[in-house]
Amino acid sequence: MTKRMGYPDWRWQALWWHHFFLLWSTINGQTRYSIPEELELGSTVGNLGKDLGLGLTEIFDRKLRVASEAGKQYFSVDAGKGELVVNDRIDREALCGQSVSCVLPLQVVIENPLQLHRIEVEIRDVNDNAPSFLKSDHVIEIAEHTVVGVRFPLESAEDPDVGSNGLKTYTLSKDDCFTLKVKEIENGRKIPELVLNKSLDREKKAIHNLFLTAMDGGNPVKSGTSKITVNVLDINDNVPIFENTFYKVAVQENSANGSFVITTKATDIDEGLNGEIEYSLGIHTPPSVQSLFYIDPVTGDISLTKQLDHETQASYRIDISAKDKGLPKMEGHCSVQVDVLDVNDNAPEIVLTSKPPSVPEDSRSGTVVALLSVRDFDSGDNGKVNLQLPKRSPFTLKPSFSNNYALVTSGALDREKLSEYGIEITATDSGSPPLSSKKTIPVRITDVNDNPPIFSQPSYNVYLKENGVAGSILYSVSASDLDFGENAKISYSILDSKVQDVSVSSYVYINSDNGSIYSMHSFDYEKLKVFQIQVQAKDQGSPSLSSNATVHVFILDQNDNAPAVIYPSSAALGSLSHQRMPRSAKADHLVTKVTAVDADSGHNAWISYKLAEATDASLFTVNLYTGEVRTKRAVSEQDDSSQKLLIEVKDDGEPVQSATVTVSILMEDGLHEPILDLRQKAAEPSKKNGRITLYLILSLASVSVLSVLTFLILAVKCIRSSRSSGSCCMSRSDCDDYKNPNRNLQIQLNTDGPIKYVEVLGGDMLSQSQSFRSCMSPMSEYSDFTLIKPSSTTDFKEVISVLDASLPDSTWTFESQQQHLSISTTHNCLKILDPTTQNI
Structure with missing residues (x-):
């Protein structure tokens, strides 16, 4: 508040304390304070923290602050006390002008969590302005013999204060010819008028000096004075009179400069110069209004000189004066109210x-x-604003109060799809045409561990040669995670499982950082053909997520086993195998048959026989594929009775593996030749042999039909399956064979040299080889089956022992085709092999 000289300090202090105890009130749920203007800097407005229900610690921790919508920061918050204090000089007249109500809206922002409150501070008027006149001297010319009662408008005083502190009354110094009349017009405005109370007589008194005093209603009262000089003129006794004393017109604020506003018209019944009228803006028109309007002095037309702005001022009042050219000049007055229409x-x-x-x-x-x-500075519908967000945006606007909104989430967010949003908010008013503006609010989405690692494929097939170096890399699996940072860091591990009753971790280990799988030792195809590894990829989020993939390791056979001779067996009969034959044997006589097996598979197990050394190489020959030892010619009397043959058995692997067997042949005279009897029996087959032959035919026919059907089924499935680089068999296993507990069949018709056999294979990937071989003795009259069980890992010495125990040497001298049936369970697919070409 402004202090004036002559007023004691105690009055100012009493007024300050009077306003201080009426500081604040709450209206409609909003905190409202009331203070006088011109408070000293640092003066307390109210305890904002207490009124908002906040403690001093919360005020500091949650960063309580205020923001003024008026633009200038008149207030601040004392964080130590929670009080709202004055931060700058507050001049009510500068803020609100002549408005009766002066309220400053404030926004209180509280962070962590984010809250917004609205408070209002009412600025009460203080009588710090005295009434003042625009001109200190006012000259009025009045003709003598002017009719008593004529009124002459005087200049109004202006007081920026409002209410009781505003302009209240006028007083006039004493004069017998004049009195003062105060006229109250619209909006409570008071206009002083000088009333002629007595006819003037220029000869008695030509000049009247009066003093007009304007006083306000403050305490103490303040006043302002203007001197009025009345010059008494000779008669021009008719005053110009306007058709209307009050005009009202509306003009759009976007009207161009020079636009016509309204025409005012006055008449004077005098003649000549006394009846010629000249128009002008009256003395009551403020200079700010005079700069906006122009009146034609001849026609009385009012036009614009500048563009109006409804947001600056919505209405103007113009005083118009019409003077004649007589002596003395007579003057008439009217008022024009110009309302500025809002334009969007x-x-x-x-x-x-x-x-x-x-x-x-x-x-x-x-x-x-x-x-x-x-906010929109326009009014009415032009100031009504609607906010709009983009369609399908996961955000929405929640209205708060007084055009305040909260931007909140309205749907699920996914950082992996979009990590940052630029939320474009469009504000459109209701004007015609509507105006709009846009603002983009950036919102960053932080990652949450909601995506597990994903392997590049659900299962992997790895083919590994046996006898590899321990520590060599088998394969590298890879997984990716759509999350970010620690949530996307992946570590690999192998889940514990059993392979041949041994933990899989004893076979392989994995690099936890890059997913590379290494062997712990060398693998033996004859002991382990296939095993499975469950690899887990786990991220480092909280909580962590994981996924698994299966790695199928197939051991590929290498030629690391030499052929083993199972007949004739040198282990049972010493270092040599002794055979007998009649000296009367003819050419192509079957002496014996060498049978060998190889623990390897495929080409590595194909066996061939060769006569390496012989007592008489011209007498004997060995079949390359069957191992049958026959005579090349008839035995003569000159041939030695004792013959030794060294037979070499080789496989088809790389490098070649071989074994040898020594056969000792003793030629005797008069030895019965069972071969002839056997041929006779073959010419007239017995019932038993016929029954065995029938069984063999039925078995081979069943196997053939099964093979054809299986082949057709696989062909149809391969055609329907998706594109795959693997074989049909592998595609089947990748899809669902591992989930099917039923074992598939694999039938092989093989010929390894002299051995004819069929392999029926089946089982899941984890089942180990279970091989059941049925060997028919070539010499047995009833072709009994002898079942033995070496798997591919069985020591073939056991096979030799079993065969030696079940097949006496004498039975192998008969001329018969050895037949060998093998049933084994290994892989999860079916293969049909040509027994002569070994092709699938």
Whole structure:
């Protein structure tokens, strides 16, 4: 408040304390304070923290602050006390002009969590302005013999204060010819008028000096004075009279300079110069209004000199004067009210109240992202604003109060799809045409561990040669994670499982960083053909997520086993195998048959026989594929009775593996030749042999039909299956064979040299080889089956022992085709092999 000289300090202090105890009130749920203007800096407005229910610690921790919508920061918060204090000089007249109500809206922002409150501070008027006149001297010319009662408008005083502190009354110094009449017009405005109370007589008194005093209603009263000089003129006794004493017109604020406003018209019944009228803006028109309007002195037309602005001032009052040219001049007056119509010339403005924080992607719907407000300086429908967000945006606007909004989430967020949003908010008013503005609010989405690692493929097939170096890399699996940072860091591990009753971790280990799988030792195909590894990829999120993939390791056979001779067996009969034959044997006589097996598979197990050394190489020959030892010619009397043959057995692997067997042949005279009997029996087959032959035919026919059907089924499935680089068999296993507990069949018709056999294979990937071989003795009359069980890993010495125990040497001298049936369970597919070409 402004202090004036002559007023004691105690009055000012009493007034300050009177306003202080009436500081604040709450209206409609909003905190409202009331203070006088011109308070000293640092003066307390109210305890804001207490009124908002906040403690001193919360005020500091949650960063309580205020923001003024008026632009200038008149207030601040004392964080130590929670009080709202004056931060700058507050001049009510500068803020609100002549408005009766002067309220400053404030926004109180509280962070962590984010809240917005609205408070209002009412600025009460203080009588710090005295009434004043625009001119200190006012000259009025009045003709003598002017009719008593004529009124002459005087200059009004202006007092920026309002209410009781505003202009209250006028007084006039004493004069017998004049009195003062105060006229109250619209809006409570008071206009002093000088009333002629007695006819003037220039000869008695030509000049009247009067003093007009304007006083306000403050305490103490303040006043202002203007001197009025009345010059008494000779008669021009008719005053110009306007057709209307009050005109009212509406003009759009976007009207161009020079636009016509209204025409005022006055008449004077005098003749000549006394009846010629000249128009002008009256003395009661403020200079600010005079700069906006122009009146034609001849026609009385009012036009614009500048463009109007409804937002600056919505209405203007213009005083018009009409003077004649007589002597003395007579003057008539009227008033024109110009209302400025609002035009939608201000676009809405979006004000961001708080800075948007980062939002976790798993935030619930309704999470507050930002606070904002919108304003439009236009009025009516032109100032009504609607906010709009883009379609399909996972955000929405929740209205708060007084054009304040909260931007909240309205749907699920996914950082992997979009890590940052630029939320474009469009504000459009209701004007015609509507105006709009846009504001983009950036919102960053933070990652949450909601995506498990994903392997490049659900299962992997690895083919590994046996006898490899321990520590060599088998394969590298890879997984990816759509998350970010620690949530996307992946570590690999092998889940514990059993391979041949041994933990898989004893076979392989994995690099936890890059997924590379290494062997712990060398593998033996004859002991382990296939095993499975469950690899887990786990991220480092909290909680961590994981996924698994299966690695199927297939051991590929190498030629690391030499052929083993199972007949004739040298282990049972010493270092030599002794055979007998008649000296009367003819050419192509079957002496014996060498049978060998190889623990390897495929080409590595194909066996061939060769006569390496012989007592008489011209007498004997060995079949390359069957191992049958026959005579090349008839035995003569000159041939030695004792013959030794060294037979070499070789496989087809790389490098070649071989074994030898020594056969000792003793030729005797008069030895019965069972071969002839056997041929006779073959010519007249017995019932038993016929029954065995029938069984063999039925078995081979069943196997053939099964093979054809299986082949057709696989062909149809391969055609229907998706594109794959692997074989049909592998595609089948990748899809669902591992889930099917039923074992498939694999039938092989093989010929390894002299051995004819069929392999029926089946089982899941984890089943180990279970081989059941049925060997038919070539010499047995009833062709009994002898079942033995070496798997591919069985020591073939056991096979030799079993065969030696079940097949006496003498039975092998008969001329018969050895037949060998093998049934084994290994892989999960079916193969049909040509027994002669070994092709699938």
